[in-house]
Amino acid sequence: MYRYDEFDARFVAERVEQFRGQVARRLTGELTEDQFKPLRLMNGLYLQLHAYMLRVAVPYGTLSPKQLRMLAHVARKYDKGYGHFTTRQNIQFNWPRLVDVPDILADLATVEMHAIQTSGNCIRNVTADHFAGAAADEIEDPRPIAEIIRQWSSLHPEFSFLPRKFKIAVSGAAHDRAALKFHDMAVEIVRNGAGETGYRVYVGGGMGRTPYVGYVVSDFVAKPDILSFLEAVMRVYNEQGRRDNLFKARIKILANALGADEMRRQVAVEFEEIRTSGTLTVPAEELARIDAYFAPPEFEDLPDDPADGADGMPRDIPGVDPDFLATNVHPHRAKGYCIVTISLKPIGGVPGDATAEQMDALADLMDEHGMAEIRVSHEQNLVLPHVRRKDLPAIHARLTELGLATPNAGLITDIIACPGLDYCDLANARSIPIAQKIAERFADLDRQHHIGELKIKISGCINACGHHHAGHIGILGVDKKGVEFYQLQLGGSGAEDASIGEILGPGFGKDEIADAVERVVEAYLTLRQGPDERFLDTYRRVGIVPFKNVAYGQDLHAAY
Amino acid sequence: MARQMLTANRLRDGAVLYWRGGGWVETLAEGEVHADPAAADAALAAAQSFVARNEVVGTYLFDVQPDGTPVKEREIIRARGPSVRDPILRKDGGKQAAAPVPPVPEDPYNVSI
Numbered sequence A: 001m002y003r004y005d006e007f008d009a010r011f012v013a014e015r016v017e018q019f020r021g022q023v024a025r026r027l028t029g030e031l032t033e034d035q036f037k038p039l040r041l042m043n044g045l046y047l048q049l050h051a052y053m054l055r056v057a058v059p060y061g062t063l064s065p066k067q068l069r070m071l072a073h074v075a076r077k078y079d080k081g082y083g084h085f086t087t088r089q090n091i092q093f094n095w096p097r098l099v100d101v102p103d104i105l106a107d108l109a110t111v112e113m114h115a116i117q118t119s120g121n122c123i124r125n126v127t128a129d130h131f132a133g134a135a136a137d138e139i140e141d142p143r144p145i146a147e148i149i150r151q152w153s154s155l156h157p158e159f160s161f162l163p164r165k166f167k168i169a170v171s172g173a174a175h176d177r178a179a180l181k182f183h184d185m186a187v188e189i190v191r192n193g194a195g196e197t198g199y200r201v202y203v204g205g206g207m208g209r210t211p212y213v214g215y216v217v218s219d220f221v222a223k224p225d226i227l228s229f230l231e232a233v234m235r236v237y238n239e240q241g242r243r244d245n246l247f248k249a250r251i252k253i254l255a256n257a258l259g260a261d262e263m264r265r266q267v268a269v270e271f272e273e274i275r276t277s278g279t280l281t282v283p284a285e286e287l288a289r290i291d292a293y294f295a296p297p298e299f300e301d302l303p304d305d306p307a308d309g310a311d312g313m314p315r316d317i318p319g320v321d322p323d324f325l326a327t328n329v330h331p332h333r334a335k336g337y338c339i340v341t342i343s344l345k346p347i348g349g350v351p352g353d354a355t356a357e358q359m360d361a362l363a364d365l366m367d368e369h370g371m372a373e374i375r376v377s378h379e380q381n382l383v384l385p386h387v388r389r390k391d392l393p394a395i396h397a398r399l400t401e402l403g404l405a406t407p408n409a410g411l412i413t414d415i416i417a418c419p420g421l422d423y424c425d426l427a428n429a430r431s432i433p434i435a436q437k438i439a440e441r442f443a444d445l446d447r448q449h450h451i452g453e454l455k456i457k458i459s460g461c462i463n464a465c466g467h468h469h470a471g472h473i474g475i476l477g478v479d480k481k482g483v484e485f486y487q488l489q490l491g492g493s494g495a496e497d498a499s500i501g502e503i504l505g506p507g508f509g510k511d512e513i514a515d516a517v518e519r520v521v522e523a524y525l526t527l528r529q530g531p532d533e534r535f536l537d538t539y540r541r542v543g544i545v546p547f548k549n550v551a552y553g554q555d556l557h558a559a560y
Numbered sequence B: 001m002a003r004q005m006l007t008a009n010r011l012r013d014g015a016v017l018y019w020r021g022g023g024w025v026e027t028l029a030e031g032e033v034h035a036d037p038a039a040a041d042a043a044l045a046a047a048q049s050f051v052a053r054n055e056v057v058g059t060y061l062f063d064v065q066p067d068g069t070p071v072k073e074r075e076i077i078r079a080r081g082p083s084v085r086d087p088i089l090r091k092d093g094g095k096q097a098a099a100p101v102p103p104v105p106e107d108p109y110n111v112s113i
């Protein structure tokens, strides 16, 4: 894992003390709320519907046992005993008191954590594939480049007054688990024809009021040039981004207005200028130094198991729930290892929540099995990236005791839901209770497996923190004269086949939406050409019409 | 004309407050319902002294029905606390749920209730 150098440690410690002073001055009135608000937001502190909310960064989604224990400590000492993991790989605490926040930040700093770049019009903390460094389909671990981007972007004078917030994601694998094309900018590690690794860069993706799928702005940027290239994109945005209109200020609007060709041309001009100055070249030694922080653990030379499936995955391990093996255990790049998804989606629970006790127990489990890292996924789950297969029975047994072994990763009850109107000041409608209702409706595991991969994503307002545009089934909460309604969207995807869901029609009431989802799912089961055809594939084959009729209570037309 | 109530957050800890008789209370049920707009505006104006003294932030009026129930779902949830039922993990469902966070110590900047 990345370890703070002297500069990082001093920077974070200074920020804590600055914020302590700012809070004190706010309480005495030296700072007005208008003056204080941007300062608290720069430290991840929001005022929400009921209370303050502190959003803590988990850079590239990686946590050590020590950090996990610290999050448990914060939850226990300063909050209500739990933390909520978000679609930005962050953790949010819903009830901190303003007077305690400087102490919370000081505690977090002792384990190299902070809440910087989790809010405001800056480059936000970079998110990464949660299987980074472990996935069987990966070219290279993307976290070193994420860290380099962090170092380049934190406090960069050109980026401290951007037109709007700016989100970057990175991945090193062919299968996109990081929703690259829905980010302002994204970096994918690729190999060119000569077999060299470099970066493909996307821009202009985003969700919210005006969703766009990002496009490629360069197919291959050589490794030493990556910061020059990213800075060139930022310059084009900084100069032309719509500061005059909050709703048009994200780079996606500019990227769409310019079009891919013009964007590429302008970026190329800036890139050439920056590159010839040579000041932003990333030296190979620096890359190697950062790479070393993310070096994988020494993998033991473990034997293949002849009973494994063609994908190298275990089919049957005594003592491990076969359903868990089928959905929550994934292929690893090293023989004898696997990746384990810890579902934070128990049926009837709040998607993304973990209690202080669970976090502490997970940290102990990591120590017991020599696992140095745990990951936070943008799908609001946790991931153990390097698990020896022979340890699976013991790990599965412990996860079961902790209520963390729900075998539903990637299935219909593995729902993403934003905090919604239960917590969020901007919300139009509740998200969490809708997720709970749908999960309960589909609780039967056989039914879930019969349905197969189906991603439901729920947002409580158009800001789309719950990624509803990218849901195979997306649900958007709207407000009609103070009453909650829900729009259904179908056919979105946040993976490499990214697409934006289409709106089905008028919204459903809060007591109708689970029924509508169920009718859509039942229609899919009738329409699909076999169990291997996912919901998304069927939708893309037959289009929206058959689902539309059924969702509003009509029978599936004979033509389908 | 709609009836209105006045709300704010306490600066020190963010707690939701309601206006009553020139000060603040912590529950909607204890809050004051203003039957006419002039009285509501007067309460909002009076509340600015608490803003100026850095005791509360975010004062605003919202509509309630004749029985005192807020018109908007948002205000109902804000008054009652989160509506999420979570028998498994969360213990913050609603104001009645026990909050293990210790009370804010009294000091000159605390809001008089």
Ligand code: SF4
Pocket: A418, A419, A420, A421, A424, A425, A426, A427, A428, A459, A460, A461, A462, A463, A464, A465, A466
């Ligand atoms: S999508 Fe809207 S309701 Fe949900 S967390 Fe984001 S801003 Fe809040």
